[in-house]
Amino acid sequence: MRRDSDLPVFAQGAGRLKLALQASLSPSSLRCKHPGALLDTLQHWNDGYLNKTAPLLGYHRSLAELGYASSSVDIASAEQLTAVAQVSGLFSEEGVVQLRRACYQLEAGSTTSDWIISNRTRAATESSTLLREMMGSRAFLLAVSRIAGVPLVPHPFLRACSQVNYFYPPQAPEAKAQVGMWHTDGTSFVLNILLSAPGEYEGGEFVFFEGPNELFDVNDLGERLCTSVAKACGDAVYIYGSRVFHGVRPLMSGRRMSLVLSFHCPYSAADVNKFWHLASDDGVLRTIRPWFQLKRDLALPADEQYRRLGIEPITFADLAVRL
Ligand SMILES: O=C(O)CCC(=O)C(=O)O
Numbered sequence: 017m018r019r020d021s022d023l024p025v026f027a028q029g030a031g032r033l034k035l036a037l038q039a040s041l042s043p044s045s046l047r048c049k050h051p052g053a054l055l056d057t058l059q060h061w062n063d064g065y066l067n068k069t070a071p072l073l074g075y076h077r078s079l080a081e082l083g084y085a086s087s088s089v090d091i092a093s094a095e096q097l098t099a100v101a102q103v104s105g106l107f108s109e110e111g112v113v114q115l116r117r118a119c120y121q122l123e124a125g126s127t128t129s130d131w132i133i134s135n136r137t138r139a140a141t142e143s144s145t146l147l148r149e150m151m152g153s154r155a156f157l158l159a160v161s162r163i164a165g166v167p168l169v170p171h172p173f174l175r176a177c178s179q180v181n182y183f184y185p186p187q188a189p190e191a192k193a194q195v196g197m198w199h200t201d202g203t204s205f206v207l208n209i210l211l212s213a214p215g216e217y218e219g220g221e222f223v224f225f226e227g228p229n230e231l232f233d234v235n236d237l238g239e240r241l242c243t244s245v246a247k248a249c250g251d252a253v254y255i256y257g258s259r260v261f262h263g264v265r266p267l268m269s270g271r272r273m274s275l276v277l278s279f280h281c282p283y284s285a286a287d288v289n290k291f292w293h294l295a296s297d298d299g300v301l302r303t304i305r306p307w308f309q310l311k312r313d314l315a316l317p318a319d320e321q322y323r324r325l326g327i328e329p330i331t332f333a334d335l336a337v338r339l
């Protein structure tokens with residue numbers, strides 16, 4: 017019988033500080049290296065990999081419906097911003113096939129750690145032509161922006177922007193199960209794309225807390241514990257990651273693969289990423305320079321951010337087509 021507290025909660029406060037210091041001491045050669053072009057399928061992105069019709073949103077809650085009175089970005093209200101949405105049919109069949117291929121190939125560059133997600137390949141856009149071009153595609157960004165409720169660009173913090181997660185059951189009797197601990201993300205606009213089919217694994221449910229962060233108590237989740245119904249390969253769960261506690265249950269068998277993409281709203285310099293969140297992953301020293309670069313990138317005008325991507329700006333008017 018599973019209990020609500022089966023999943024551990026990721027370290028908060030002083031515990032996270034400790035992780036940051038530990039991460040600072042681990043030699044960088046053992047940590048995630050740039051995996052290199054061998055991991056690249058060299059497949060180009062094609063907007064035909066998106067479905068022609070708008071994706072279907074199943075379960076949908078705004079930040080206001082989740083219990084937040086205000087939004088953390090000045091340009092949108094808590095009513096406008098999506099907190100959680102189940103998304104199906106975003107990609108065409110061929111799109112799912114290509115995404116799966118690209119993410120399988122990136123597994124050779126994955127590393128295992130005791131961080132929130134045990135086994136993953138970070139900065140996936142750096143190693144995959146397909147993912148890099150997809151994140152730069154206006155059609156893709158527009159589709160995600162409509163789900164989110166605000167115009168988006170890829171998150172400028174490269175290592176936080178794209179990640180492929182690989183979950184397996186424990187490989188030996190004593191081994192720890194790979195899980196996604198209960199956590200909130202360092203970024204706010206997050207698309208979690210499931211790239212395994214239902215028959216390929218057991219367990220591994222994406223769970224989330226249907227309430228504001230301040231009510232989250234792992235020992236008393238009650239009615240607010242929700243399990244995502246995203247099941248088919250290519251389905252996704254969009255979340256306002258910094259304000260929705262979520263996690264992935266341990267696997268009983270098989271393999272579960274997911275692609276997690278983070279975005280930023282370029283019309284607001286507000287960003288919830290915390291130095292200590294990033295440093296708990298990478299170590300303090302390795303976080304300092306990218307941190308200051310992030311602050312500079314966030315301060316750029318929206319038009320400039322879109323110009324750098326080489327696409328026409330996505331405006332609030334473009335979002336008017338409601339899904
Ligand atoms: O694998 C998933 O579906 C979600 C993982 C997650 O929450 C994360 O990478 O932050």
Ligand SMILES: [Fe+2]
Nearest residue numbers: 200201257262
């Ligand atoms: Fe997450």
